[in-house]
Amino acid sequence: MSVAIQEKVSTKDFIISQSAELFNLYGYNGCSMSHIMEATGLKKGGIYNHFSSKDEIALAAYNYSYGLVIKRFRSSLDVVETAEEKLFAIIETYASLIEQPTMKGGCPIFNTAVDAIDFHPSLAAKAKEGINRLQRYVEIKIEQGIENEEFKKNCEPDRIASMMIIHLEGAIIMSRVSENRQHMRNAVSFLKDYVKTSMVI
Amino acid sequence: MSVAIQEKVSTKDFIISQSAELFNLYGYNGCSMSHIMEATGLKKGGIYNHFSSKDEIALAAYNYSYGLVIKRFRSSLDVVETAEEKLFAIIETYASLIEQPTMKGGCPIFNTAVDAIDFHPSLAAKAKEGINRLQRYVEIKIEQGIENEEFKKNCEPDRIASMMIIHLEGAIIMSRVSENRQHMRNAVSFLKDYVKTSMVI
Numbered sequence: 344m345s346v347a348i349q350e351k352v353s354t355k356d357f358i359i360s361q362s363a364e365l366f367n368l369y370g371y372n373g374c375s376m377s378h379i380m381e382a383t384g385l386k387k388g389g390i391y392n393h394f395s396s397k398d399e400i401a402l403a404a405y406n407y408s409y410g411l412v413i414k415r416f417r418s419s420l421d422v423v424e425t426a427e428e429k430l431f432a433i434i435e436t437y438a439s440l441i442e443q444p445t446m447k448g449g450c451p452i453f454n455t456a457v458d459a460i461d462f463h464p465s466l467a468a469k470a471k472e473g474i475n476r477l478q479r480y481v482e483i484k485i486e487q488g489i490e491n492e493e494f495k496k497n498c499e500p501d502r503i504a505s506m507m508i509i510h511l512e513g514a515i516i517m518s519r520v521s522e523n524r525q526h527m528r529n530a531v532s533f534l535k536d537y538v539k540t541s542m543v544i
Numbered sequence: 545m546s547v548a549i550q551e552k553v554s555t556k557d558f559i560i561s562q563s564a565e566l567f568n569l570y571g572y573n574g575c576s577m578s579h580i581m582e583a584t585g586l587k588k589g590g591i592y593n594h595f596s597s598k599d600e601i602a603l604a605a606y607n608y609s610y611g612l613v614i615k616r617f618r619s620s621l622d623v624v625e626t627a628e629e630k631l632f633a634i635i636e637t638y639a640s641l642i643e644q645p646t647m648k649g650g651c652p653i654f655n656t657a658v659d660a661i662d663f664h665p666s667l668a669a670k671a672k673e674g675i676n677r678l679q680r681y682v683e684i685k686i687e688q689g690i691e692n693e694e695f696k697k698n699c700e701p702d703r704i705a706s707m708m709i710i711h712l713e714g715a716i717i718m719s720r721v722s723e724n725r726q727h728m729r730n731a732v733s734f735l736k737d738y739v740k741t742s743m744v745i
Binding site: 368369370371372373374447448449453454456457458460461462467470471474475478502505506508509510511512513514516517519520521522525526529530533 | 569570571572573574575648649650654655657658659661662663668671672675676679703706707709710711712713714715717718720721722723726727730731734
């Protein structure tokens with residue numbers, strides 16, 4: 344019994360991890376059940392044994408992809424202390440998504456966002472939640488920096504967090520579209536300069 | 545004879561304009577010939593009478609969409625004079641793409657870029673060329689501002705142009721994903737402040 348459950352969980356996980364990359368590469372509309380069948384070597388019935396619809400696979404795939412991105416952020420943020428270091432770690436982690444993406448096809452949160460906005464409310468809501476959480480996280484780091492007297496009192500956490508995430512998301516897309524990583528390098532130095540000259544006391 | 549040619553051109557244009565919105569909404573992989581047949585009311589043969597492949601339709605649709613965006617930029621840039629006003633017009637035109645998009649589904653250059661990077665080299669090359677042209681245009685305006693002694697001599701046109709386009713592209717995506725136009729408003733005021741405080745003499 345426990346062996347059967349074990350097998351079932353890992354087949355499900357295998358479908359999720361394979362689908363995550365396919366959805367990221369082809370988009371929700373472009374990724375078909377045939378793609379998933381080919382990548383997993385499973386028949387349609389074998390997949391629908393674990394999921395009731397393509398939409399359910401897409402949501403599970405998004406959660407998996409989101410987890411990989413969050414893990415990347417956590418591992419670099421956990422090892423630094425000050426608010427300035429936390430902001431620098433966020434900036435550098437974004438930059439690392441260009442140099443060493445978590446999966447083929449670029450940033451999965453960003454791609455899901457662009458892909459899902461017009462047609463997939465449940466996926467779009469997930470991406471919106473992901474971006475809002477990240478923004479709130481940056482705001483909290485800025486608020487803590489103000490409290491600790493690392494950052495100037497007149498820093499506006501919500502505006503600065505919006506500015507930083509706008510800039511980093513924009514740098515990801517510009518670097519990819521123009522196939523020129525200089526854009527991301529420019530963004531990193533622009534934002535670090537901003538922190539040092541406009542925020543740090 | 546001339547009537548026949550006239551009819552042929554306008555059917556082709558009709559296919560292009562209808563497809564442009566479909567490609568923008570569904571992405572290249574997600575937009576099928578069935579979508580195009582349904583939107584145009586034409587049969588497959590009627591479409592392939594004008595185009596040899598879906599790829600050819602996608603390229604024509606991209607050119608059409610790109611033209612709409614460029615027309616928007618031209619109409620606001622043509623009526624202003626100084627380098628500062630030109631930069632402000634670029635910033636405001638980007639912002640207008642959120643308030644009044646040129647077509648359903650968001651910015652077509654941006655969407656094509658994200659959609660085509662991994663699988664459609666000819667479309668990806670078009671999007672890359674579009675973004676690079678825009679960057680070069682902004683650089684030229686900054687260079688002219690330096691020459692006219694409107695802008696400080698130490699302004700670096702390539703870095704500032706990269707920074708501005710990164711910020712505006714990022715603001716489009718953040719406003720759409722979070723369904724909160726405040727991000728674009730923040731970006732507009734951030735960039736205008738930057739021009740006024742760091743560039744203008």
